Amino acid sequence: MAPVKIANTSTSTGDRHHEAEMPMFGLGVYLMGDPGECKSSVLYALEQGYRLIDTAMAYGNEHEVGEAIRESGLPREDLFIVTKLRTPHATGYENTIQRCQESLENLGLDQMDLYLVHSPPKDPDARASVWQGMEACLSNGWTRSIGVSNxxxxxxxxxxxxxxxMPSVNQIEVNPWLQRPALRAATEGVGATVMAYSPLARGHKISERGITEIADSLGCTPAQAAIKWCLDAGAVTIPKSSNPARISENLAALEVDLSGTEEAFAALEESYVSGWDPTSEP
Ligand SMILES: NC(=O)c1ccc[n+]([C@@H]2O[C@H](COP(=O)([O-])OP(=O)(O)OC[C@H]3O[C@@H](n4cnc5c(N)ncnc54)[C@H](OP(=O)(O)O)[C@@H]3O)[C@@H](O)[C@H]2O)c1
Structure with a gap:
Protein backbone atom coordinates (compact mmCIF):
# COMPACT_ATOMS: atom_id res chain seq x y z
CA MET A 1 0.00 0.00 0.00
CA ALA A 2 1.43 3.38 -1.03
CA PRO A 3 2.52 5.71 1.80
CA VAL A 4 0.51 8.86 2.51
CA LYS A 5 2.07 12.32 2.20
CA ILE A 6 1.54 14.21 5.46
CA ALA A 7 2.28 17.91 5.99
CA ASN A 8 1.93 20.75 8.49
CA THR A 9 -0.23 23.36 6.77
CA SER A 10 0.44 27.06 7.42
CA THR A 11 -2.56 28.82 8.97
CA SER A 12 -1.65 32.14 7.30
CA THR A 13 -0.87 31.01 3.71
CA GLY A 14 -2.39 27.53 3.47
CA ASP A 15 0.99 26.22 2.20
CA ARG A 16 2.04 22.68 3.08
CA HIS A 17 5.29 22.56 5.07
CA HIS A 18 7.49 19.69 6.26
CA GLU A 19 5.98 17.14 3.89
CA ALA A 20 6.87 13.56 4.84
CA GLU A 21 5.86 10.17 3.50
CA MET A 22 4.21 8.05 6.15
CA PRO A 23 3.45 4.32 5.81
CA MET A 24 -0.29 3.57 6.00
CA PHE A 25 0.28 0.63 8.36
CA GLY A 26 2.36 0.09 11.47
CA LEU A 27 2.78 -1.51 14.88
CA GLY A 28 1.39 0.06 18.07
CA VAL A 29 3.35 -0.80 21.22
CA TYR A 30 0.97 0.19 24.03
CA LEU A 31 0.77 -2.35 26.89
CA MET A 32 4.04 -4.06 26.04
CA GLY A 33 5.26 -3.71 29.60
CA ASP A 34 7.23 -6.93 30.22
CA PRO A 35 10.97 -6.37 29.91
CA GLY A 36 12.02 -7.21 26.34
CA GLU A 37 8.44 -7.64 25.07
CA CYS A 38 8.41 -4.41 23.10
CA LYS A 39 11.91 -4.90 21.68
CA SER A 40 11.24 -8.44 20.45
CA SER A 41 7.83 -7.48 19.01
CA VAL A 42 9.27 -4.50 17.13
CA LEU A 43 12.20 -6.56 15.85
CA TYR A 44 9.86 -9.28 14.61
CA ALA A 45 7.52 -6.74 13.00
CA LEU A 46 10.42 -5.02 11.23
CA GLU A 47 11.62 -8.39 9.91
CA GLN A 48 8.13 -9.04 8.55
CA GLY A 49 8.02 -5.69 6.72
CA TYR A 50 6.47 -3.21 9.19
CA ARG A 51 8.13 0.21 8.84
CA LEU A 52 6.05 2.42 11.16
CA ILE A 53 6.23 2.12 14.96
CA ASP A 54 3.86 4.04 17.26
CA THR A 55 5.10 4.52 20.82
CA ALA A 56 4.67 7.18 23.52
CA MET A 57 6.60 8.33 26.57
CA ALA A 58 3.59 7.15 28.60
CA TYR A 59 4.12 3.55 27.39
CA GLY A 60 7.54 3.39 29.08
CA ASN A 61 9.13 1.52 26.17
CA GLU A 62 10.72 4.16 23.92
CA HIS A 63 14.18 2.77 24.85
CA GLU A 64 13.18 -0.72 23.66
CA VAL A 65 11.89 0.71 20.38
CA GLY A 66 15.30 2.37 19.97
CA GLU A 67 17.15 -0.87 20.73
CA ALA A 68 15.06 -2.74 18.17
CA ILE A 69 15.69 -0.07 15.52
CA ARG A 70 19.45 -0.37 16.03
CA GLU A 71 19.45 -4.17 16.14
CA SER A 72 17.32 -4.43 13.01
CA GLY A 73 20.15 -2.97 10.94
CA LEU A 74 17.57 -1.22 8.76
CA PRO A 75 18.50 2.21 7.40
CA ARG A 76 16.99 4.90 9.61
CA GLU A 77 15.39 6.64 6.62
CA ASP A 78 13.35 3.50 5.87
CA LEU A 79 11.59 3.74 9.26
CA PHE A 80 8.86 6.03 10.54
CA ILE A 81 8.96 6.51 14.31
CA VAL A 82 6.09 8.17 16.18
CA THR A 83 6.10 9.15 19.84
CA LYS A 84 3.98 11.41 22.04
CA LEU A 85 4.15 14.16 24.64
CA ARG A 86 2.57 12.80 27.84
CA THR A 87 -0.61 14.54 28.94
CA PRO A 88 0.75 15.42 32.44
CA HIS A 89 3.80 16.99 30.72
CA ALA A 90 1.67 19.09 28.35
CA THR A 91 1.76 22.17 30.57
CA GLY A 92 3.60 24.73 28.45
CA TYR A 93 6.39 25.62 26.02
CA GLU A 94 9.45 24.71 28.12
CA ASN A 95 8.13 21.36 29.31
CA THR A 96 7.19 20.43 25.73
CA ILE A 97 10.62 21.03 24.24
CA GLN A 98 12.35 19.38 27.22
CA ARG A 99 10.19 16.23 26.95
CA CYS A 100 10.77 16.00 23.21
CA GLN A 101 14.52 15.90 23.84
CA GLU A 102 13.98 13.29 26.56
CA SER A 103 12.03 11.09 24.12
CA LEU A 104 14.83 11.42 21.56
CA GLU A 105 17.32 10.34 24.26
CA ASN A 106 15.12 7.36 25.19
CA LEU A 107 14.84 6.36 21.53
CA GLY A 108 18.55 7.00 20.89
CA LEU A 109 17.64 9.06 17.82
CA ASP A 110 18.60 12.54 16.59
CA GLN A 111 15.19 13.02 15.02
CA MET A 112 11.79 11.36 15.24
CA ASP A 113 9.39 11.29 12.30
CA LEU A 114 6.24 12.44 14.06
CA TYR A 115 5.73 13.96 17.52
CA LEU A 116 2.16 14.05 18.84
CA VAL A 117 0.47 15.82 21.74
CA HIS A 118 -1.00 12.70 23.39
CA SER A 119 -4.34 14.36 24.23
CA PRO A 120 -5.65 17.93 24.56
CA PRO A 121 -3.70 19.53 27.44
CA LYS A 122 -5.91 19.54 30.55
CA ASP A 123 -5.57 23.30 31.01
CA PRO A 124 -7.14 24.93 27.94
CA ASP A 125 -4.98 28.01 28.57
CA ALA A 126 -1.84 25.87 28.12
CA ARG A 127 -2.84 24.53 24.69
CA ALA A 128 -1.39 27.43 22.69
CA SER A 129 1.98 27.42 24.48
CA VAL A 130 2.24 23.62 24.26
CA TRP A 131 1.66 23.84 20.51
CA GLN A 132 4.25 26.64 20.23
CA GLY A 133 6.66 24.22 21.92
CA MET A 134 5.72 21.57 19.35
CA GLU A 135 6.39 24.09 16.57
CA ALA A 136 9.80 24.80 18.10
CA CYS A 137 10.57 21.04 18.12
CA LEU A 138 9.72 21.03 14.41
CA SER A 139 11.80 24.06 13.48
CA ASN A 140 14.73 22.74 15.57
CA GLY A 141 14.69 19.58 13.42
CA TRP A 142 14.00 17.25 16.38
CA THR A 143 11.02 15.85 14.51
CA ARG A 144 10.09 15.78 10.81
CA SER A 145 6.44 16.50 11.54
CA ILE A 146 4.11 17.43 14.43
CA GLY A 147 0.57 16.39 15.19
CA VAL A 148 -2.04 15.77 17.83
CA SER A 149 -3.95 12.84 19.26
CA ASN A 150 -7.44 12.61 20.71
CA MET A 166 -1.74 22.92 11.76
CA PRO A 167 -1.11 19.31 12.83
CA SER A 168 -0.12 16.83 10.11
CA VAL A 169 -1.96 14.02 11.91
CA ASN A 170 -4.80 13.53 14.41
CA GLN A 171 -4.45 10.09 16.02
CA ILE A 172 -7.89 8.98 17.27
CA GLU A 173 -9.71 5.77 18.04
CA VAL A 174 -11.33 4.56 14.80
CA ASN A 175 -12.57 1.07 14.02
CA PRO A 176 -15.73 -0.57 12.60
CA TRP A 177 -17.50 -0.11 15.96
CA LEU A 178 -16.51 3.60 16.28
CA GLN A 179 -16.43 4.91 12.74
CA ARG A 180 -16.41 8.68 13.44
CA PRO A 181 -17.13 10.08 9.97
CA ALA A 182 -17.58 13.65 11.32
CA LEU A 183 -14.30 13.72 13.25
CA ARG A 184 -12.45 12.13 10.33
CA ALA A 185 -13.84 14.82 8.02
CA ALA A 186 -12.94 17.60 10.51
CA THR A 187 -9.39 16.22 10.72
CA GLU A 188 -9.03 16.14 6.94
CA GLY A 189 -10.63 19.59 6.80
CA VAL A 190 -7.62 21.13 8.57
CA GLY A 191 -5.18 19.31 6.29
CA ALA A 192 -4.36 16.51 8.75
CA THR A 193 -4.28 12.77 8.15
CA VAL A 194 -6.33 10.45 10.35
CA MET A 195 -4.37 7.81 12.25
CA ALA A 196 -6.59 5.02 13.62
CA TYR A 197 -5.62 3.69 17.03
CA SER A 198 -7.24 0.65 18.65
CA PRO A 199 -8.33 -0.61 15.19
CA LEU A 200 -9.36 -3.88 16.88
CA ALA A 201 -11.18 -2.03 19.71
CA ARG A 202 -8.48 -3.62 21.91
CA GLY A 203 -9.76 -7.06 20.95
CA HIS A 204 -13.10 -6.45 22.70
CA LYS A 205 -15.24 -6.97 19.61
CA ILE A 206 -13.45 -9.29 17.21
CA SER A 207 -15.19 -12.46 18.40
CA GLU A 208 -18.67 -10.99 17.92
CA ARG A 209 -20.95 -12.35 15.20
CA GLY A 210 -21.11 -9.21 13.04
CA ILE A 211 -17.40 -9.14 12.26
CA THR A 212 -16.91 -12.93 12.19
CA GLU A 213 -19.64 -13.22 9.54
CA ILE A 214 -17.96 -10.56 7.40
CA ALA A 215 -14.59 -12.27 7.83
CA ASP A 216 -16.02 -15.68 6.92
CA SER A 217 -17.58 -14.22 3.77
CA LEU A 218 -14.19 -12.78 2.75
CA GLY A 219 -12.05 -15.74 3.78
CA CYS A 220 -9.95 -13.66 6.19
CA THR A 221 -9.77 -13.31 9.98
CA PRO A 222 -11.94 -10.82 11.93
CA ALA A 223 -8.85 -8.82 12.89
CA GLN A 224 -7.81 -8.57 9.23
CA ALA A 225 -11.29 -7.39 8.22
CA ALA A 226 -11.31 -4.68 10.91
CA ILE A 227 -7.81 -3.46 10.04
CA LYS A 228 -8.58 -3.31 6.32
CA TRP A 229 -11.77 -1.37 7.00
CA CYS A 230 -9.69 1.32 8.77
CA LEU A 231 -7.17 1.43 5.92
CA ASP A 232 -9.93 1.67 3.30
CA ALA A 233 -11.39 4.57 5.31
CA GLY A 234 -8.11 6.37 4.56
CA ALA A 235 -6.67 6.06 8.07
CA VAL A 236 -3.09 5.14 8.90
CA THR A 237 -3.66 2.01 11.00
CA ILE A 238 -1.54 0.73 13.91
CA PRO A 239 -2.78 -2.51 15.52
CA LYS A 240 -0.87 -3.72 18.57
CA SER A 241 0.24 -7.29 18.99
CA SER A 242 3.11 -8.91 20.84
CA ASN A 243 2.25 -12.30 19.38
CA PRO A 244 4.39 -13.12 16.29
CA ALA A 245 1.62 -15.04 14.48
CA ARG A 246 -0.78 -12.11 14.96
CA ILE A 247 1.85 -9.55 13.94
CA SER A 248 2.08 -11.42 10.61
CA GLU A 249 -1.68 -11.94 10.40
CA ASN A 250 -2.31 -8.21 10.87
CA LEU A 251 0.19 -7.26 8.15
CA ALA A 252 -1.56 -9.63 5.72
CA ALA A 253 -4.73 -7.53 6.18
CA LEU A 254 -3.30 -5.23 3.51
CA GLU A 255 -4.12 -7.90 0.90
CA VAL A 256 -7.79 -8.28 1.89
CA ASP A 257 -10.46 -7.03 -0.55
CA LEU A 258 -13.57 -5.74 1.25
CA SER A 259 -15.70 -5.26 -1.89
CA GLY A 260 -19.38 -5.90 -1.26
CA THR A 261 -19.20 -5.62 2.54
CA GLU A 262 -19.94 -1.86 2.85
CA GLU A 263 -23.44 -2.35 4.32
CA ALA A 264 -22.34 -5.06 6.72
CA PHE A 265 -19.59 -2.78 8.05
CA ALA A 266 -21.99 0.17 8.32
CA ALA A 267 -24.19 -2.01 10.56
CA LEU A 268 -21.33 -2.59 13.03
CA GLU A 269 -21.28 1.07 14.16
CA GLU A 270 -22.19 1.37 17.83
CA SER A 271 -20.15 4.37 19.06
CA TYR A 272 -18.15 1.94 21.19
CA VAL A 273 -15.15 3.52 22.96
CA SER A 274 -12.69 0.81 23.96
CA GLY A 275 -10.42 2.91 26.19
CA TRP A 276 -10.59 6.64 26.83
CA ASP A 277 -12.13 9.45 24.82
CA PRO A 278 -10.56 12.87 25.42
CA THR A 279 -12.04 14.16 22.12
CA SER A 280 -15.17 15.16 24.04
CA GLU A 281 -13.32 17.13 26.74
CA PRO A 282 -13.98 20.89 26.77
N1 LIG B 1 -3.17 8.04 21.23
C1 LIG B 1 -3.82 7.29 22.11
O1 LIG B 1 -4.45 7.78 23.06
C2 LIG B 1 -3.83 5.80 21.93
C3 LIG B 1 -4.72 5.02 22.68
C4 LIG B 1 -4.72 3.64 22.48
C5 LIG B 1 -3.84 3.08 21.57
N2 LIG B 1 -2.95 3.86 20.87
C6 LIG B 1 -1.99 3.27 19.91
O2 LIG B 1 -2.67 2.37 19.04
C7 LIG B 1 -2.12 1.07 19.15
C8 LIG B 1 -3.18 0.01 18.95
O3 LIG B 1 -4.25 0.16 19.85
P1 LIG B 1 -4.52 -0.79 21.11
O4 LIG B 1 -3.25 -1.40 21.55
O5 LIG B 1 -5.29 0.03 22.10
O6 LIG B 1 -5.54 -1.87 20.59
P2 LIG B 1 -5.76 -2.78 19.30
O7 LIG B 1 -4.62 -2.72 18.38
O8 LIG B 1 -7.12 -2.44 18.81
O9 LIG B 1 -5.88 -4.23 19.97
C9 LIG B 1 -4.81 -4.84 20.63
C10 LIG B 1 -5.35 -6.09 21.30
O10 LIG B 1 -5.81 -7.02 20.30
C11 LIG B 1 -5.05 -8.23 20.36
N3 LIG B 1 -4.78 -8.63 18.96
C12 LIG B 1 -3.90 -8.10 18.10
N4 LIG B 1 -3.94 -8.70 16.91
C13 LIG B 1 -4.90 -9.66 17.01
C14 LIG B 1 -5.39 -10.64 16.12
N5 LIG B 1 -4.93 -10.73 14.87
N6 LIG B 1 -6.37 -11.47 16.55
C15 LIG B 1 -6.85 -11.36 17.82
N7 LIG B 1 -6.41 -10.47 18.72
C16 LIG B 1 -5.44 -9.62 18.32
C17 LIG B 1 -3.79 -7.90 21.12
O11 LIG B 1 -3.33 -9.02 21.83
P3 LIG B 1 -1.88 -9.70 21.54
O12 LIG B 1 -0.84 -8.67 21.77
O13 LIG B 1 -1.83 -10.82 22.51
O14 LIG B 1 -1.91 -10.18 20.11
C18 LIG B 1 -4.30 -6.82 22.09
O15 LIG B 1 -4.92 -7.42 23.20
C19 LIG B 1 -1.51 1.08 20.55
O16 LIG B 1 -0.58 0.05 20.74
C20 LIG B 1 -0.91 2.46 20.59
O17 LIG B 1 0.29 2.50 19.85
C21 LIG B 1 -2.96 5.22 21.04
Missing part, protein backbone atom coordinates in the same frame (compact mmCIF):
# COMPACT_ATOMS: atom_id res chain seq x y z
CA UNK A 151 -8.36 16.11 19.46
CA UNK A 152 -12.06 16.66 18.80
CA UNK A 153 -13.32 18.94 16.01
CA UNK A 154 -13.61 21.85 18.47
CA UNK A 155 -9.99 21.38 19.62
CA UNK A 156 -8.80 21.44 16.00
CA UNK A 157 -10.93 24.47 15.27
CA UNK A 158 -9.43 26.37 18.22
CA UNK A 159 -5.94 25.66 16.85
CA UNK A 160 -6.68 27.83 13.82
CA UNK A 161 -6.51 30.86 16.15
CA UNK A 162 -3.17 30.05 17.83
CA UNK A 163 -1.16 27.76 15.53
CA UNK A 164 1.39 28.84 12.89
CA UNK A 165 1.09 25.37 11.35
Missing amino acids: YGAHHLDAMLSYADV
